[in-house]
Structure formats: structure tokens, C-alpha cells
Amino acid sequence: MAKPDPALLDPARYPFAHEVTTRFADLDPNDHINNVAMAAVLEDGRVRFNMALGLRRAENFRPMVASVSIDYLAQAHFPQPMTCHVAACDIGRSSWQMQQVLVQEGRAVATCRTVVVCTDGQKAIPLPEDFRDRLGPWLLK
Amino acid sequence: MAKPDPALLDPARYPFAHEVTTRFADLDPNDHINNVAMAAVLEDGRVRFNMALGLRRAENFRPMVASVSIDYLAQAHFPQPMTCHVAACDIGRSSWQMQQVLVQEGRAVATCRTVVVCTDGQKAIPLPEDFRDRLGPWLLK
Amino acid sequence: MAKPDPALLDPARYPFAHEVTTRFADLDPNDHINNVAMAAVLEDGRVRFNMALGLRRAENFRPMVASVSIDYLAQAHFPQPMTCHVAACDIGRSSWQMQQVLVQEGRAVATCRTVVVCTDGQKAIPLPEDFRDRLGPWLLK
Amino acid sequence: MAKPDPALLDPARYPFAHEVTTRFADLDPNDHINNVAMAAVLEDGRVRFNMALGLRRAENFRPMVASVSIDYLAQAHFPQPMTCHVAACDIGRSSWQMQQVLVQEGRAVATCRTVVVCTDGQKAIPLPEDFRDRLGPWLLK
Numbered sequence: 021m022a023k024p025d026p027a028l029l030d031p032a033r034y035p036f037a038h039e040v041t042t043r044f045a046d047l048d049p050n051d052h053i054n055n056v057a058m059a060a061v062l063e064d065g066r067v068r069f070n071m072a073l074g075l076r077r078a079e080n081f082r083p084m085v086a087s088v089s090i091d092y093l094a095q096a097h098f099p100q101p102m103t104c105h106v107a108a109c110d111i112g113r114s115s116w117q118m119q120q121v122l123v124q125e126g127r128a129v130a131t132c133r134t135v136v137v138c139t140d141g142q143k144a145i146p147l148p149e150d151f152r153d154r155l156g157p158w159l160l161k
Numbered sequence: 162m163a164k165p166d167p168a169l170l171d172p173a174r175y176p177f178a179h180e181v182t183t184r185f186a187d188l189d190p191n192d193h194i195n196n197v198a199m200a201a202v203l204e205d206g207r208v209r210f211n212m213a214l215g216l217r218r219a220e221n222f223r224p225m226v227a228s229v230s231i232d233y234l235a236q237a238h239f240p241q242p243m244t245c246h247v248a249a250c251d252i253g254r255s256s257w258q259m260q261q262v263l264v265q266e267g268r269a270v271a272t273c274r275t276v277v278v279c280t281d282g283q284k285a286i287p288l289p290e291d292f293r294d295r296l297g298p299w300l301l302k
Numbered sequence: 303m304a305k306p307d308p309a310l311l312d313p314a315r316y317p318f319a320h321e322v323t324t325r326f327a328d329l330d331p332n333d334h335i336n337n338v339a340m341a342a343v344l345e346d347g348r349v350r351f352n353m354a355l356g357l358r359r360a361e362n363f364r365p366m367v368a369s370v371s372i373d374y375l376a377q378a379h380f381p382q383p384m385t386c387h388v389a390a391c392d393i394g395r396s397s398w399q400m401q402q403v404l405v406q407e408g409r410a411v412a413t414c415r416t417v418v419v420c421t422d423g424q425k426a427i428p429l430p431e432d433f434r435d436r437l438g439p440w441l442l443k
Numbered sequence: 444m445a446k447p448d449p450a451l452l453d454p455a456r457y458p459f460a461h462e463v464t465t466r467f468a469d470l471d472p473n474d475h476i477n478n479v480a481m482a483a484v485l486e487d488g489r490v491r492f493n494m495a496l497g498l499r500r501a502e503n504f505r506p507m508v509a510s511v512s513i514d515y516l517a518q519a520h521f522p523q524p525m526t527c528h529v530a531a532c533d534i535g536r537s538s539w540q541m542q543q544v545l546v547q548e549g550r551a552v553a554t555c556r557t558v559v560v561c562t563d564g565q566k567a568i569p570l571p572e573d574f575r576d577r578l579g580p581w582l583l584k
Contacts, residue, residue, distance in 0.1 A: 381494065
């Protein structure tokens with residue numbers, strides 16, 4: 021199991037949270053929630069975060085996920101729900117990042133860092149100023 | 162879309178219900194919840210129903226799913242949750258059935274009928290009397 | 303396990319076949335290919351069948367899956383591949399059906415019957431004559 | 444899209460390869476293979492790599508995936524197959540890593556780095572010498 025930065029495990033730092041029901045189909049032969057099923061729950065958390073901050077398909081730029089890095093901290097179980105906490109961070113010239121922590125029964129089971137690049141559909145372009153402003157309230161505290 | 166028996170669409174007839182969060186990964190290129198994702202949600206509802214009625218891995222028989230028939234009634238959407246209603250029905254000598262209706266925003270989006278066979282791990286055996294009794298409170302009303 | 307019509311288990315009757323690699327994520331806590339993963343493989347087989355017969359998104363009608371019925375005949379395993387055999391059958395006035403058998407290591411593990419309704423996007427409409435002709439070579443033998 | 448180390452994109456450096464069929468269920472509303480579906484294909488590649496090098500459930504240690512980092516390089520499509528190339532690398536005292544590149548139609552669509560920790564089921568333990576030897580032929584060239 022990974023040893024993450026303890027500061028990233030505190031749900032209070034994340035401005036967005038979504039509770040997810042686990043599914044029997046998430047289980048694997050080890051009888052715990054499969055690592056890829058956790059990746060699906062984290063993806064779902066990012067999409068809902070983007071909806072909350074008003075990111076739409078019709079922006080004047082196209083966001084592309086460049087990388088996803090997941091640290092697996094503890095086994096997650098069925099049928100308990102999980103809560104997915106999400107924050108924006110590291111806003112750069114043409115990219116921003118999302119930090120997540122996935123919690124089950126009060127215990128962090130995974131953290132995730134995602135790099136999103138702002139593109140014109142082909143190549144990276146500068147992040148529009150208004151979008152940069154919209155990210156403001158959703159930053160990691 | 163299928164035309165189901167209207168009597169099967171009434172949630173009040175089902176003794177068990179579970180609310181499921183939809184996930185972005187459930188969507189397909191038609192931008193609705195994929196038919197197979199609905200099958201996963203229905204499977205999850207059956208597993209939770211079995212847990213509620215006390216069906217354990219250590220029964221003196223082994224249940225095997227013989228068939229699953231899903232009628233797709235309407236498109237289901239993300240990110241709204243769905244509620245999965247489940248009931249037992251048609252208890253036979255060595256099998257029983259499960260009836261389900263999947264509801265989103267007050268609208269039935271799918272029904273499902275599952276045949277479960279009681280086996281010794283290899284071949285069908287008679288349903289134990291005590292399990293037959295345990296199914297009693299969970300029948301379709 | 304279900305007892306299917308033996309005549310439906312003969313791959314030679316099906317004009318279309320596609321070999322699928324199984325994935326670790328298809329396994330469930332029973333250490334066999336999960337029933338819903340089999341549903342995903344069967345769906346994939348139908349989509350590839352539709353591509354082979356030239357069904358496109360831009361037809362003058364919109365096909366909708368009304369129902370999917372799967373009989374589970376035997377356990378399927380990882381990491382062996384499976385072969386999905388597909389045929390059209392029961393062509394009606396405004397619907398047609400698809401019959402499938404899923405085979406692993408020479409053994410039928412599931413059969414599937416799917417009802418597809420021809421619609422204008424809302425309600426059932428008669429199957430266009432030219433599409434009826436195109437289905438001809440793809441019928442169950 | 445991420446800009447990966449070009450040296451990691453050369454399939455010839457990887458001692459193991461597995462061709463995977465894509466599935467309709469892998470597609471998302473953007474009509475390309477979903478990022479999480481790619482994670483499932485990469486996981487499948489690691490499991491098959493472990494089978495090839497003889498890693499069994501009954502080792503005298505228990506491997507645990509500590510982290511998975513995926514760089515998404517290009518869109519992947521259905522129905523074309525993908526090839527998953529896998530190698531071991533960075534063998535440490537109590538952990539080792541796996542490097543992967545996922546290729547579709549001659550183009551790298553993703554790379555992945557996975558850290559696996561050698562444990563006694565609870566905490567990290569030194570990698571057994573014989574397992575270290577077994578990894579030898581499977582290193583990134």
C-alpha cells in the first residue's frame with residue numbers, strides 16, 4: 021500500500037464531495053473493490069465536480085485528461101458506500117490539476133491526482149481567464 | 162422499447178428497494194445509461210436483496226442464476242440516481258424467481274426477471290423448507 | 303444452470319462469429335467470468351454483427367433494444383478467450399430478433415435472445431424493405 | 444494529452460505483449476475508448492504478465508498494488524484491437540515496478556507505471572531472492 025502525504029487525506033480540505041453506492045460488480049476475486057472500479061468512482065467524482073463548477077461541453081476550450089495517478093491506501097469493501105472528495109489545485113498556464121481522496125467508513129482508501137490540459141481540440145492553449153476565476157472557489161484548502 | 166405488464170411497474174408491490182448512484186462510466190455513445198450498466202445495477206439489487214433475506218454463501222445449497230431477462234422501457238440518464246425494487250416470486254420445487262423494476266425520477270426504465278436454481282453445486286436439488294419459509298416475507302405483493 | 307434448446311448451441315447455424323479476449327476485470331468473487339461481463343461480451347457481439355451487416359447510425363429508422371434474455375449454461379473462465387456467434391431471426395413487421403451463443407473452449411457457456419424494435423425515434427414503425435433484404439444472409443441457418 | 448518519455452513508447456523494449464479486443468462497452472459519450480476502460484485493459488495486461496512470469500497466489504509473499512499512474516497520449520477507438528506491452532523495472536528492496544505501453548494501430552495511446560509492494564499481507568517485507576531472479580528475464584530492455 022502507498023504512503024501518501026497525510027495532508028491530502030483530510031476531507032475538510034476538499035470543497036466538493038459525492039457519496040457513491042458500491043456495486044457487486046465492483047468486486048474482484050480478492051473479494052474487495054477492484055482497483056479499476058475505484059478508478060471509475062474517481063472519474064465519476066471528477067465529472068460531478070466539473071458539473072458543480074459549471075464546466076460544460078460548450079466551453080471555448082476542450083479539456084483533456086493527460087494523466088491520472090492513483091495511490092491505493094487500503095482495501096475498500098462492498099456493500100458500504102464511499103465518499104469521493106474533489107478539489108482543484110496547481111492551476112498553470114494551460115493546465116490544471118484535480119486532487120481527490122476516496123473515503124469509506126471514515127478511512128481513506130485511495131488518493132488520486134489528475135492533470136487536465138486546456139486545448140483547442142488539438143494542442144494546448146492558455147486557460148481562459150474567466151475559467152481560471154471559476155476554479156477559485158473549488159481549490160484545495 | 163418493450164411493453165411490459167403494467168402490474169409489474171408498481172414499486173409498492175416490491176418488498177425491497179435500494180437507491181443506486183449512476184456513474185459517468187455507465188454512459189455510452191448514445192449519451193444514456195448503457196443497457197449493460199443497467200444489468201449491473203439490477204445484479205447489484207439482487208445481491209443486496211439476498212443479503213436482506215439472509216442468503217449466505219454458507220447455505221446447505223448453492224444458488225445458480227439460470228437466466229436473466231431484461232425489458233428496456235425507457236432511457237435512463239446520468240447523473241440522477243435510480244431505485245432498484247426487488248421481489249421473490251414463482252417459488253418452485255428446485256428454483257425460484259426474482260422480479261425487479263428499475264425506476265429513475267418516478268419512471269420505470271427497466272424490468273427484469275431472474276430464474277435462480279437451487280443446486281448442490283452440480284445439479285438441481287429441492288429447495289430446503291426453511292429457505293422457502295424465509296422467502297415468504299419477500300414475495301411480490 | 304439453464305437447459306437451452308440444443309439446436310441453438312450449434313455454432314454452424316450462426317453466420318457471424320467474433321473472438322473476444324476475456325479480462326481480469328470480468329472476474330467476480332466466485333472466480334469466474336461475471337454474468338454481467340458476459341452480457342457486455344454479448345452486447346459487443348451484437349454491435350459487431352450490426353457493423354458486418356451494414357447497419358449504420360444514419361439509417362432511415364432507429365433500432366431500439368426492447369429486451370435481452372440470457373440463459374447461463376456453464377461457468378466461463380479467465381484468461382481463455384470466448385467466441386460470440388450471432389444470427390438474425392424472427393423478422394417481424396416492425397421488429398427483429400438476434401440469437402447468440404457464447405462458446406469457450408468448445409463449450410457453450412451462454413445463449414442470448416435480443417428483441418430489436420424498428421422506430422422513428424419515438425414509436426415503432428414498419429421495417430424498411432431494403433433492411434429486411436439485408437438481413438437475409440445473416441439469418442440463423 | 445501527456446508528453447511521455449519517447450524511450451518508453453518503443454514496444455521492442457518490452458518482453459511481454461498481449462493483444463486485447465476492444466468492446467462496445469468501452470466507449471463513452473465522446474465516442475472513444477473511455478480512460479477507465481483503458482485502465483482495465485492495462486490491469487489485464489499486468490495480470491497476464493504476472494501469469495507469464497509464474498507469479499501465483501501461493502507465493503511466500505503477497506504483492507499489493509500501491510499506485511498506478513497512467514499517461515493518456517492519444518484517443519483509442521472501437522472496434523480495433525489494442526496491444527498491451529509490459530515490462531518489470533526498478534526492482535527495489537521490498538517493491539518493484541511495472542512499465543506498460545498500450546498501442547493501437549501502431550500508435551501509443553497510453554503508458555502506465557505501477558508500483559507493487561511485496562508484503563506479508565499487512566506490511567512491506569523484502570522481496571524474496573528467488574522472485575528477484577524470476578523477474579530478470581522480464582525487465583524493460
